[in-house]
Amino acid sequence: MKKxxxxxxxxxxxxxxxxxxxxxxxxxxxDIISPExxxxxxxxxxxxxxxxxxxxxxxxxxxxxxxxxxxxxQGSPLFVELKQTSDSVTxxxxxxxxxxxxxxYSFFVNGIKVNDPSNVNLVRDVSSISNIFIVGDGKAExxxxxxxxxxxxxxxxxxxxxxxxERRMTVYTPPGYEESNxxxxxxxxxxxxxxxxxxxxxxxxxxxxxxxxxxxxKAEPMIVVMPxxxxxxxxxxxxxxxxxxxxxxxxxxxxxxxMEETFPDIxxxxxxxxxxxxxxxxxAIAGLSMGGFHSMGISREYPDVxxxxxxxxxxxxxxxxxxxxxxxxxxxxxxxxxKIEIQFTKNPRxxxxxxxxxxxxxxxxxxxxxxxxxxxFVYIESEGGHTWRNWRDYLSDFVPRLFK
Amino acid sequence: MKKxxxxxxxxxxxxxxxxxxxxxxxxxxxDIISPExxxxxxxxxxxxxxxxxxxxxxxxxxxxxxxxxxxxxQGSPLFVELKQTSDSVTxxxxxxxxxxxxxxYSFFVNGIKVNDPSNVNLVRDVSSISNIFIVGDGKAExxxxxxxxxxxxxxxxxxxxxxxxERRMTVYTPPGYEESNxxxxxxxxxxxxxxxxxxxxxxxxxxxxxxxxxxxxKAEPMIVVMPxxxxxxxxxxxxxxxxxxxxxxxxxxxxxxxMEETFPDIxxxxxxxxxxxxxxxxxAIAGLSMGGFHSMGISREYPDVxxxxxxxxxxxxxxxxxxxxxxxxxxxxxxxxxKIEIQFTKNPRxxxxxxxxxxxxxxxxxxxxxxxxxxxFVYIESEGGHTWRNWRDYLSDFVPRLFK
Numbered sequence: 001m002k003k004x005x006x007x008x009x010x011x012x013x014x015x016x017x018x019x020x021x022x023x024x025x026x027x028x029x030x031d032i033i034s035p036e037x038x039x040x041x042x043x044x045x046x047x048x049x050x051x052x053x054x055x056x057x058x059x060x061x062x063x064x065x066x067x068x069x070x071x072x073x074q075g076s077p078l079f080v081e082l083k084q085t086s087d088s089v090t091x092x093x094x095x096x097x098x099x100x101x102x103x104x105y106s107f108f109v110n111g112i113k114v115n116d117p118s119n120v121n122l123v124r125d126v127s128s129i130s131n132i133f134i135v136g137d138g139k140a141e142x143x144x145x146x147x148x149x150x151x152x153x154x155x156x157x158x159x160x161x162x163x164x165x166e167r168r169m170t171v172y173t174p175p176g177y178e179e180s181n182x183x184x185x186x187x188x189x190x191x192x193x194x195x196x197x198x199x200x201x202x203x204x205x206x207x208x209x210x211x212x213x214x215x216x217x218k219a220e221p222m223i224v225v226m227p228x229x230x231x232x233x234x235x236x237x238x239x240x241x242x243x244x245x246x247x248x249x250x251x252x253x254x255x256x257x258x259m260e261e262t263f264p265d266i267x268x269x270x271x272x273x274x275x276x277x278x279x280x281x282x283x284a285i286a287g288l289s290m291g292g293f294h295s296m297g298i299s300r301e302y303p304d305v306x307x308x309x310x311x312x313x314x315x316x317x318x319x320x321x322x323x324x325x326x327x328x329x330x331x332x333x334x335x336x337x338x339k340i341e342i343q344f345t346k347n348p349r350x351x352x353x354x355x356x357x358x359x360x361x362x363x364x365x366x367x368x369x370x371x372x373x374x375x376x377f378v379y380i381e382s383e384g385g386h387t388w389r390n391w392r393d394y395l396s397d398f399v400p401r402l403f404k
Numbered sequence: 405m406k407k408x409x410x411x412x413x414x415x416x417x418x419x420x421x422x423x424x425x426x427x428x429x430x431x432x433x434x435d436i437i438s439p440e441x442x443x444x445x446x447x448x449x450x451x452x453x454x455x456x457x458x459x460x461x462x463x464x465x466x467x468x469x470x471x472x473x474x475x476x477x478q479g480s481p482l483f484v485e486l487k488q489t490s491d492s493v494t495x496x497x498x499x500x501x502x503x504x505x506x507x508x509y510s511f512f513v514n515g516i517k518v519n520d521p522s523n524v525n526l527v528r529d530v531s532s533i534s535n536i537f538i539v540g541d542g543k544a545e546x547x548x549x550x551x552x553x554x555x556x557x558x559x560x561x562x563x564x565x566x567x568x569x570e571r572r573m574t575v576y577t578p579p580g581y582e583e584s585n586x587x588x589x590x591x592x593x594x595x596x597x598x599x600x601x602x603x604x605x606x607x608x609x610x611x612x613x614x615x616x617x618x619x620x621x622k623a624e625p626m627i628v629v630m631p632x633x634x635x636x637x638x639x640x641x642x643x644x645x646x647x648x649x650x651x652x653x654x655x656x657x658x659x660x661x662x663m664e665e666t667f668p669d670i671x672x673x674x675x676x677x678x679x680x681x682x683x684x685x686x687x688a689i690a691g692l693s694m695g696g697f698h699s700m701g702i703s704r705e706y707p708d709v710x711x712x713x714x715x716x717x718x719x720x721x722x723x724x725x726x727x728x729x730x731x732x733x734x735x736x737x738x739x740x741x742x743k744i745e746i747q748f749t750k751n752p753r754x755x756x757x758x759x760x761x762x763x764x765x766x767x768x769x770x771x772x773x774x775x776x777x778x779x780x781f782v783y784i785e786s787e788g789g790h791t792w793r794n795w796r797d798y799l800s801d802f803v804p805r806l807f808k
Contacts, residue, residue: 033650051515111455114518120528120641121648127524133648147645150570154558157579166554175561178677237524241551244525244537246437273582 032090034118035105035133041097043133046118047082047107050089055082055114059105060389061098079108100138101389102205104130123202125388126194127247141212142396143205148215149175153207155197155239158269162262167228168235169266170197172207173274174214174221183275183282185403186223188266188306189395190287190294194249196236197228200395203388209396220403222284223274227266229287229294231258254290255315257330260297267305281349284402286310288391289361293317301332303343308350308402312394313359313386316368337371344375350401351377354394358385436494438522439509439537445501447537450522451486451511454493459486459518461497463509464793470500483512504542505793506609508534527606529792530598531651545616546800547609552619553579557611559601559643562673566666571632572639573670574601576611577678578618578625587679587686589807590627592670592710593799594691594698596717598653600640601632604799607792613800624807626688627678631670633695635662658694659719661734664701671709685753688806690714692795693765697721705736707747712754712806716798717763717790720772741775748779754805755781758798762789 034046045057062078082091104123107114115122119131134140151174160167177184189206191199200206206224213219230251234240237247253259271278285306287295292314299309344351351372355365369379380397384390438450451459466482486495508527511518519526523535538544555578564571581588593610595603604610610628617623634655638644641651657663675682689710691699696718703713748755755776759769773783784801788794 047516049516053514053516055516109513109516109518110457112451112453112457112459112513112518113521114513114516115533117517117533118531118650119648120531120533120651122526122533124524127522129519129521129524129526136647144647145639145643145645147570150561150572152558152560154556156556156582157554166551168554235549239549241549243540243548244523246522247524 032118034092034116035131037133037135041099041135041137043095043098043135044092045082045095045105045107045116046090046092047114047116048089048118049082049084049091052084053109055091056080056108057082057093057105058108059103060387061095061101061103061105066096082107098135100135100140102132102134102140102143102392104132106130124198124247125203126249139393139396143208143392144212145208146212146215148211150211151175151207151214152178153201157235158266158273160262160265162265163231163258165234167233168197168239169228170201170226171270171274172201172210172224172226174210174223176221177223177275181275183277184221184223185277185282185284186225186270186274187308187399187402188283188285188295189224189226190229190285190291191226192287192289192291193251193254194247195288195291196230196233197226198236198239200224200226204395205392206395209392210399213396213399218400222399222403223270223276225266225270229259229291230254231262255293255317257297257332259294260301260332261330263294263298264302280304280307282307282403284308284310284350286312286352286395286398287314288312288394289386290315297332299348300336300339300343303339303346303348307348308352309348310350310352310354310394310398311365312354312391312398313356313361314353314365314368315361316353316364340372340375344372347376351375352380352398352401353377354380354382354390354397356382356384356386356390358383359390360386436522438496438520439535441537441539445503445539445541447499447502447539448496449486449499449509449511449520450494450496451518451520452493452522453486453488453495456488457513459495460484460512461486461509462512463507464791465499465502465505465507465509486511502539504539504544506536506538506544506547506796508536510534528602528651529607530653543797543800547612547796548616549612550616550619552615554615555579555611555618556582557605561639562670562677564666564669566669567635567662569638571637572601572643573632574605574630575674575678576605576614576628576630578614578627580625581627581679585679587681588625588627589681589686589688590629590674590678591712591803591806592687592689592699593628593630594633594689594695595630596691596693596695597655597658598651599692599695600634600637601630602640602643604628604630608799609796610799613796614803617800617803622804626803626807627674627680629670629674633663633691633698634658635666659697659721661701661736663698664705664736665734667698667702668706684708684711686711686807688712688714688754690716690756690799690802691718692716692798693790694719701736703752704740704743704747707743707750707752711752712756713752714754714756714758714798714802715769716758716795716802717760717765718757718769718772719765720757720768744776744779748776751780755779756784756802756805757781758784758786758794758801760786760788760790760794762787763794764790 036044056079058077058079067078082093116131154171238244283306285295292311299306440448460483462481462483471482486497520535558575642648687710689699696715703710
């Protein structure tokens with residue numbers, strides 16, 4: 001028996017060592033916990049720093065008042081410095097108590113950006129990777145995976161005949177979808193510039209928001225379809241035949257009509273492949289920033305297809321013939337005012353516009369509100385700017401208004 | 405027209421700036437490409453390093469001969485140093501021509517591990533995040549997303565009545581599954597210690613390997629089910645109601661019988677929810693390391709359920725009553741030799757064992773081969789050790805042998 005146990009220990013420890021060694025992950029810092037969220041919602045950030053490098057922290061929870069002795073350049077990120085602790089090799093920073101939210105942060109070691117080696121929770125935003133953490137006990141409980149029924153999230157490829165491409169979309173089907181024979185309504189949820197079919201599921205926490213709102217009885221069970229809004233892409237960077245490459249924000253053909261013109265391919269695929277409610281009252285379309293621009297254009301171009309429209313910090317850019325500068329002569333931006341009249345004559349059940357007071361698109365949204373003055377819409381004006389924090393809020397507020 | 409265009413430019417550039425600022429990603433290094441794979445398969449690694457820090461590179465492509473003037477400790481990772489280039493702020497390292505493979509690497513800045521800020525392609529292995537890249541023109545073409553039909557990858561929750569838990573699995577359905585009425589065979593593919601239901605899809609490139617082998621006509625279209633082999637987990641770290649936490653290698657109840665005892669819940673869910681071939685000849689089970697141990701035990705415990713068995717670098721640990729040390733008194737490890745006799749009497753179509761010469765489990769595998777001497781099995785002895793490089797190779801070799 002003794003022999004058996006020591007063989008077991010030997011096996012397990014050599015397994016451990018061998019696998020760690022295979023991945024070059026031998027860390028003296030393996031026992032460091034970072035970030036640690038305390039009872040009072042203060043957060044401790046830690047890094048193993050045996051050579052006493054200068055380590056800074058930047059994150060979207062920092063406020064100007066948190067920063068001491070640090071040059072503050074207008075519009076630049078805020079930084080605080082991690083301080084040596086009593087063990088001399090661990091450095092840390094303790095935040096003030098934070099409100100319930102999903103936050104992102106990074107370390108900088110002597111000017112080089114470093115993800116927190118103790119936090120495996122990362123998100124990509126265009127070409128930038130940041131660590132994330134969630135402070136709960138408030139609205140961000142919606143962003144957590146809770147012990148409730150969960151929907152299925154699929155990465156699925158479909159044919160787009162109009163683009164002559166195979167493309168990838170993310171599809172959320174609600175809890176119970178597979179077991180029932182019911183038809184479900186569909187929310188088409190579009191990303192912004194630099195995003196892709198993964199964005200709403202990662203930075204947007206759409207899976208968790210939907211699961212939670214459905215479990216709480218606040219939202220109808222619905223399918224959520226997240227296509228890729230960059231019509232030149234088959235799929236997200238690294239997920240297509242282009243292989244691994246560095247994503248960029250600005251891509252050709254994102255806001256010149258092709259997305260709007262070819263969108264029927266997506267609706268048609270979804271209606272043919274999922275148990276959907278195949279009529280206007282069973283369809284919503286919403287998006288952030290560029291995706292708001294697309295949602296505005298698509299719902300206007302096909303006024304009998306979507307009964308619910310959500311424009312989150314939308315690029316509600318000017319009107320008639322605005323984007324006719326490229327070779328593609330899309331008719332999508334022709335006669336916009338007339339199309340808006342037609343769309344509203346058909347009484348969409350919800351036309352929802354949300355924008356933050358500090359958003360650089362605030363004025364463009366005010367101009368758009370003026371344009372549709374007198375029509376029936378919901379307008380939400382929030383604090384803050386052009387951020388995922390707002391887009392998660394808007395989604396959480398928008399989804400309970402659908403299909404009721 | 406002039407006004408229109410300048411408004412457009414203003415909008416786009418402020419959109420760009422605002423979103424970058426929101427994500428704290430203002431980089432002077434945005435134009436750096438790293439890694440860059442050259443025509444001759446040399447690879448250049450670059451980092452923006454304006455403060456002239458000492459930057460080291462470690463990666464699984466380095467060999468002892470690549471390393472100059474660097475302390476070499478037996479078994480420790482190899483490091484090379486990035487050198488300043490003529491622009492004085494970019495540092496780089498140029499590798500020798502590399503063989504076709506998926507490689508992983510990290511930078512170290514003054515002893516602190518840093519992911520390459522120019523490479524968004526990352527994988528998590530237990531609690532360690534590394535960058536990856538693929539050198540093609542050889543076997544690693546199987547690991548790339550090619551312009552071919554693609555299967556669907558779903559994250560799906562299921563009930564495990566025996567564990568009284570809702571748990572998450574990854575399911576690959578092959579191209580054509582959704583459009584056909586056919587029943588498909590199923591490969592159950594299990595991860596190793598420290599892994600979870602995501603591991604085969606990230607480090608294992610299982611989606612790409614299956615898509616490519618099916619498109620080449622080398623593998624039968626099949627469903628691949630990747631459950632979570634840690635019976636105390638609902639789902640991968642960060643994906644369950646435990647929230648975000650730091651993953652660890654060693655978890656309770658991984659190799660004491662519960663996984664084997666409760667596995668029928670998984671088969672039963674899959675048979676009830678997918679169009680499967682619901683008999684022995686339509687089922688395979690394979691796994692790496694701990695997952696090989698599980699595959700060995702499950703296929704032995706249920707000798708009428710799986711016709712194909714794959715043990716990849718399996719923990720083929722000793723036999724009768726070996727793991728009877730915990731409170732759970734599983735019968736799974738009782739009468740092992742007798743169960744092996746029964747299993748082989750039933751003539752499994754394939755019993756496949758693969759192990760690397762340098763694997764710390766090499767001798768345990770030799771002992772197991774001795775035990776099953778005279779039975780019908782396939783034995784593959786490869787170079788290398790207990791690495792994902794080998795497990796991708798074994799999967800690529802194993803899958804074409806199934807369901808034919």
